[in-house]
Amino acid sequence: MSGKYEQILQAAIRSGYLGEECPLAAFVDTSRLEETIASLHRAFPKHFAHTFAAKANTMSHALEFVKEHGMGCEVASPGELEQALRAGFAPGQIVYDEPAKTAGMLARVLELGTGLNIDNFQEFERVQALMVNRDSRSRIGFRINPQVGAGNISAMSTATTTSKFGVALEDEGNRIAILTAYRDNTWLTALHSHVGSQGCSLDLMTAGIRKVVDLAEEINSGVGRQQVEVIDIGGGLPVNFDSEEMRPTFAEFAAKLQDAVPELFSGRYTVKTEFGRSVFAKSGFIASRIEYTKRSGGRRIAISHAGAQIATRTVFMPDHWKLRVSVFDSSGRAKNGAAVEQDIAGPLCFAGDLVATARKLPEIEPGDYVVLHDTGAYYFSNPFYYNALCAPAVYAVTTGRSTHLDFSVWRRKQSVDDMLAVIG
Secondary structure: OHHHHHHHHHHHHHHOOOOOOOOOEEEEEEHHHHHHHHHHHOOOOOEEEEEEHHHHHHOHHHHHHHHHHEEEEEEEHHHHHHHHHHHOOOOOEEEEOOOOOHHHHHHHHHHHOOOEEEHHHOOOHHHHHHOOOOOOOOOEEEEOOOOOOOOHHHHHHHOOOOOOOOOEEOOOHHHHHHHHHHHOOOOEEEEEEEEEEEEEEEEEHHHHHHHHOOOHHHHHHHHHOOOOEEEOOOOOEEEEEEOOOOOOOHHHHHHHHHHHHHHHOOOOOOOEEEOOOHHHHHEEEEEEEEEEEEEEOEEEEEEEOOOOOHHHHHHOOOOOOOOEEEEOOOOOOOOOOOEEEEEEEEEOOOOOOOOEEEEEOOOOOOOOEEEEEEOOOOOOOOOOOHHOOOOOOEEEEEEEOOOOOEEEEOOOOOOOHHHHHOOO
């Protein structure tokens, strides 16, 4: 796949999107993104309604793109809700998931008719009071913690015994309280669960969904009708960061679900998903010019412009978020020389600002470019303002089969004034 990156980098350098004055930029391959979304739609039946987890890439152009390709939007903050509305999503296409919803935000969500996942019993009491004499179009239900355990990354696992998210299903008294709440409040018509994301196996995710569907069946049986009509199974499909291959695929997850939770495929429920990282990750990459190279203690070190301000997860959790790195020369040609151990350091003023450590790569020289792969989600879309560095430009590029590349600006390089206005 190096040919694709060469093509994009060379065109970006010729066009001035990368260079001495613009040493850092991010790119979204919209052709690949379009195919990824299409593969999601192909993998599941029509009664599955796919929402994009806005936290994975909250940029307005990103949300507009997924909307144009048939997705709704899952949001978890007032800002994400506003961005989704500005991107053109109808309130009924949005699901609101914030764990710390204020009474004012709950009222706004119910007034809009946005889907609402209730995180806990205290929040339920607020919603219950707001629903008195209110006819809301919102699909409302509890977020359930099925307590099926953690994956390989504890910080990404949301269905542990003590998770902060949702109502702990197995805690004493909670199941009865949930059943009672649905029996006594007919406007509760949905259930939601999200087991986790990176580091969570398909088996773990499926086990959590199985428990939530069992709960839906128990609720419906208890009230003698299908009160729970919507089951939101969350997202969190892991991303393979080791190669260009998308693994696991949406089709593999769908097959696993169909075998373990066939009720989801019966058509009796509207099933919502909330995929985020798996939609965007492999369609985006970061390119950074190398300013200097040096040796320290015998170790080669390349100083780049891509550090924790744009690759925050990798810098602070390198064992869990190890990104592939490729090296290109100053014209954008892939370098294929003998591999030597090198550190790739970012520009921030702390020692741990490294995006790769002792990585075997062709020897990097000043003026070369390094590419950080699979960074379309959670990386350049969520800048970190350490050292008051400006957020880089983001360009969408349509590749397809043509040798001609079409670039469009998804975000202009942030000016110093705009950056300082954010910091305050």
